[in-house]
Amino acid sequence: MNEIDRLGGLGEQIGGLERDMGDATAVTATFAAELRGMRGTLGDTARDLSNLERGFSGGLKRAFDGLVFDGMKLSDALGSVARAMVNTTYNAALKPVTDHFGGLLADGVNSLVTGMLPFKDGAPFSQGRVMPFAMGGVVSGPMAF
Numbered sequence: 546m547n548e549i550d551r552l553g554g555l556g557e558q559i560g561g562l563e564r565d566m567g568d569a570t571a572v573t574a575t576f577a578a579e580l581r582g583m584r585g586t587l588g589d590t591a592r593d594l595s596n597l598e599r600g601f602s603g604g605l606k607r608a609f610d611g612l613v614f615d616g617m618k619l620s621d622a623l624g625s626v627a628r629a630m631v632n633t634t635y636n637a638a639l640k641p642v643t644d645h646f647g648g649l650l651a652d653g654v655n656s657l658v659t660g661m662l663p664f665k666d667g668a669p670f671s672q673g674r675v676m677p678f679a680m681g682g683v684v685s686g687p688m689a690f
Contacts (some may be wrong), residue, residue: 604626605629610620
């Protein structure tokens with residue numbers, strides 16, 4: 546009887562282990578989804594930092610070129626670098642806003658034009674298929690050529 550009791554306890558332990566494994570699987574799936582989201586966000590951040598780096602580098606290059614080749618004063622060169630940094634930062638901060646409003650405007654114009662036109666897929670189309678529209682004259686229907 547003692548052996549049977551231990552086997553019954555083993556079955557309960559296996560059931561608990563299965564529940565725990567199911568919970569661990571759910572947590573792992575959620576964690577993997579969060580990692581995918583972070584990977585996308587980090588990619589966007591890296592791209593934005595690359596744009597900032599290009600803007601800052603261009604400003605520094607223009608300042609050094611001005612100092613070395615054009616005889617620019619150091620104060621003017623430093624002012625040029627500062628302006629380049631401000632302009633680059635401003636453009637980076639404003640880009641998401643302008644992209645969003647540009648997308649809204651494009652969607653609005655698309656909806657307006659689509660609503661004004663009487664057909665979705667073009668005049669000779671109905672439900673995505675070519676429909677005959679010629680009546681009489683030289684062509685009275687679809688012609689193979």
